[in-house]
Structure formats: C-alpha cells, structure tokens
Amino acid sequence: MKTRVYILYTGGTLGMAPQDADDPDSPLEPKPFADLLRFLPGFSDSTSQRRNRLKLDSGSLIELGCDSIEPVDSSDISPQHWVQIAQKIQSVYTDYDGFIVLHGTDTMAYTSSALSFMFENLDKPIVLTGSQRPIAATRTDAVLNFINAMYVAGYQVTGLPLIPEVVIVFADKVLRGCRATKVSSSGWAGFDSPNFPPLGTIGERIVIDPRYLLPRSEGKCLSVETDLVSRVCSISLFPGFPAGSMRQLFLAREIDGIVLCTYGAGNVPTAPDFLAMVAQSVRGDALISLAGDVQRQAIPHGRLIVAISQCTQGIVEMGLYANSCGILERGVLSGLDMTPEAALTKLMWTLGSRTGADRVACMQTSQRGEQTAGHR
Ligand code: ASP
DSSP, X not given: OEEEEEEEEEESGGGEEESSTTOTTSOEEEOOHHHHGGGSTTOOOTTOOSOOEEEOTTSOEEEEEEEEEEEEOGGGOOHHHHHHHHHHHHHTGGGOSEXXXXXXXXXXXXXXXXXXXXXXXXXXXXXXXXOSSOTTSTTOSHHHHHHHHHHHHTHHHHOOOOOOSEEEEETTEEEETTTOEEOOSSSSOOEEOTTSOOSEEESSSEEEOGGGSOOOOTTOOOEEOOOOOOOEEEEXXXXXXXXXXXXXXHTBTTOOEXXXXXXXXXXXXXXXXXXXXXXXXXXXOOEEOTTSOEEOOOOSSOOEEEEEESSSSSOOOTTSSHHHHHHHHTTOEEOTXXXXXXXXXXXXXXXXXXXXXXXXXXXXXXXXXXXXXXXX
C-alpha cells in the first residue's frame, strides 16, 4: 500500500539554525530547505536521485514530494505568503493525497485559519506543523511533529480517518486550523483550541474523534479563493481607551474591517464618543485619510466590525449586559467564539470574496467550523 504526500517548507524554528555557526547562543534564523533534508525522515540528501519516501512499520510507503518558498521566520508571513502557499497546494492538488506545510509557530494559527477559508470543498488533509526547537538540535520536537503530521496527511496507509480540513498537528494534538491558537512560546504543547475539542489526540497512538470532523464535501469541486483584503486591523480595548486618538484608525479610509477585541462576553465602554465613533465607522459616513485630512463621503457599506472576546475561552453574547447593547445597536457583528486569528482572516476573506449584505451574512455564519454556528 502506498500514498503520496506533498511537503511545503516555509521556514520557522523547525528549519532554523544559529546565525553564527560557532555560537550556539546566537539568534536563530531560517535556513534553506536543502539544509534540513538530512534531518527529515524519509528524505535523503539533496543531491541524491533516490526518490524520497517514508517506509512505515507496516511496510506501507508514503511517497514524498516537496517544495519550498523563500523560508522566513513566521513573524514575516503576510497574506501574500498565504496566497503563495494556497496556489502551490492547488497546483499539485490532484497529484497528492495529503499536504504538509512546515511553518513557524508564531503565526501558524493565522496561516491555518487563512487557508481554512481559502480552500472551499477541501477533500484532502492540509496539515501544518513546526517545532519549538530546530530539527538539527539534539533535544528537538521537530521529528516527532513531522512524523505525526505525516501520519495524518498519509491517512490512506496509516489507518487514520480522512480529515477533509486544514489542521495543526503539534505535540499531543490534532487541532482544527481555524480554531487553533498558539498558547505557549516554549512548552512542547505550543497549541490548543480553547473553544473546540481537539480533532484528535497523539500519544502512543493517534486517535481521531470522528464526531468533531467536518463532513466531506463529496462531489463538489475544490475552489481556492485567493482574493484577500488586508485593509483590516485588530483593536483591543483597555481601561482608559483613548477614543479620540483612535478615531484615526476607526474612520481611516484605508481600513475596510476591524476586529474589536472586547471584554468578556462582548462588553465595551458606554462613553458616547466611543459609541459615536463606532457608529460612524460602521456607517462609513466619515473618512479620515491616514495622512490626516478629514472627508465626509458616503461609502456604500461602511466597515465590517466584528467583536470577539479578549478571553481565551467563551463566547461573545452581545445583549447579555447593557454594556454590549451599544455596539450591537450600532451594527457591530458578533464574532461569537472565534479566535483572534480566525476572526481576522475570515474578515480578510469575506471582504475579498463577498459584497454588500452577503458580507454580513458570511461573517455571521460558520464557514469552516470556525465558530459555534448559532448566535443571539
Ligand atoms: N519565530 C519562529 C517562527 O514563528 C518561532 C517558531 O517557529 O517556533 O518562525
């Protein structure tokens, strides 16, 4: 039995080494894919003509294809990279049964969320993984993370169920990509999905829980939406929030969508200047160029503002407290229990792929299992 898995390297700690080869404590920087090959199970060295494949204990084979983008620390990842990653996977989609993206952990949850939205009717697993320590380090977690990702992507020969989703495989969990968030900068268990159960657990065995998987989109063709609007921002409230100086951002002509990180269940200050600014932003009837000049100009739909919670766990329920009624009445949408990563990338994707009232409907509906479907 054999299957084919495609690996795309984008950088991150997994493929990093110290800047100064003679100083192990010098800052880590990304290295080319060729430098990793001798550490990656299934790969021979870059000069070998041998086909890359991983032989499992069962005797089954996973044949490996690979590619790389210019490797970066994932703090440098941008929406253009998401498009590049999506297009590379799309170009080989019919040739492989599963896909692995090797990625830095810092923004992995943004990439996994963005890819979740970009791939519609996905019927093969796209697995993101990386590591907390470089693959060349003696105490690395990269090899096990990579092998576990391979087991999920190579489901056809590993006996695991097909997960027709973008997922993060990291340490002891398989997580829905648009529910995951980085929870530790140093612990092996770097990721969690605080508002949704893991799709699977990884220990001596990998156990996938079929109850939590999205249904397969049988018979429907894959489509990849690469039009993302990155004219968005994320604004986190804090006591003493200076509404006056934030007007620049709320009313900026260059901003089409805002993720508003509210307190608890969607609560915000009741200060009239804050609420007036939110109303103007949603209506789109006042625009400030970031260069400074104020213009009054009606724009068709105003900005999409979506409220999420600063709490890692729980759901936005606007209307539960009087302090959330103001933004509800002014047209702010509920982000329910979305992660900040999912909310921001869903906003970019919605603005790029929908127009008018469809945008509101799209934001308020679960698209890839990123939020609890119903809302108050
Ligand atoms: N700074 C690294 C990155 O995100 C961290 C990591 O990969 O763990 O690329």
